[in-house]
Structure formats: structure tokens, C-alpha cells
Amino acid sequence: MFKRPKLEEFPAYTRNYIKLVPEGDIVDILTEQLDKTYNLLSQVTEDQADYRYEDGKWSLSEVIGHLTDTERIMAYRILRIARGDQNPLVGFDENEFVKKASFFVRPMADLLEDYQNVRTATTSLLKGLPQHSLKYRSNANGFDVTVETVAYMVAGHERHHLKIIEEKYL
Known part of the structure; x- marks a missing residue:
């Protein structure tokens, strides 16, 4: 079972994110989050998906694409670390990813299906990990992290x- 790592186990830049996560099993939290996010965003119209709250900010469809891309990368990191890979995992430029992805041309229903x-793949991966692998460590984006941390x-x-x-x- 996953246990919430101590705050000092997280890279400093992620601590504000982690403070938002409630206590509990992370697989359950991610599953509940899927339902909440999907239900909230399935009501979004195509016009709303194109909305930017400020010049230079991502559109809502780009935010959804960013969440999905980031999770793909994090799941890959989880897999590599859980399998004992000690090779450093490099970071990525989320702004370049969004710029090159053209999320704005995809219908919101497609973006949500992808998300x-x-x-679902992330939670399936986490459920299948051996307990002992949850504390495995490696370097991701220049920081020492565990499977649980990611x-x-x-x-x-x-x-x-x-x-x-x-x-x-919204």
C-alpha cells in the first residue's frame, strides 16, 4: 500500500502540489480524481475549451493536454524507477510540448478520452507494482525521487x- 511520503522527500518545486493531496491511498485518490475531473470537464463546450483567461496563457484544451502529457511522463518515470533503473531521467519543457501538440484542433471529447x-493506465501500473518497489529511488529531472513520490x-x-x-x- 502506498503511503504519503514526507514533504522533505519531494523536490521543493513540487511541495505546493503535494500539499493539495489528501491523506489516503494514492491509487484511490487518483481514481476518485479521474471521476471528478472527467465529470467536471465533460460539460465543457468547444467554445469554453478555446478560452484563455489571459493573453499568453494556455487555453483550457491545452491545459487538459498538458495534464495528460505530464502524467504520461510521470508514469514512465514510475515504471523506470520501479524496475530499478538508475539512469537519470531528464525533464521536459511543458511549454514546448503544448506548443507542438496542437491540442486546440482536437475536440474536447477526444482530449478527455485520452486523459x-x-x-486508467497509470492506476493499473501502480496497482501492479510490488510493494518493495515503492521505495525505489532514482534521479528524475535532477532530483532524487521514489516511486511513491512521483x-x-x-x-x-x-x-x-x-x-x-x-x-x-469555468
């Missing part, structure tokens, strides 16, 4: 963006 599929980063990152979505987009 749902990625989250799993909590997924949930915290999404909670951070959901708060912005609710406050500024």
Missing part, C-alpha cells in the same frame, strides 16, 4: 491545475 485512458506528484499536479480551471476557466 481517461492515461489515468505518484503523489501526479495527483498534486492535477489538483493544482483543477483549482486554476475552476477559478479562472
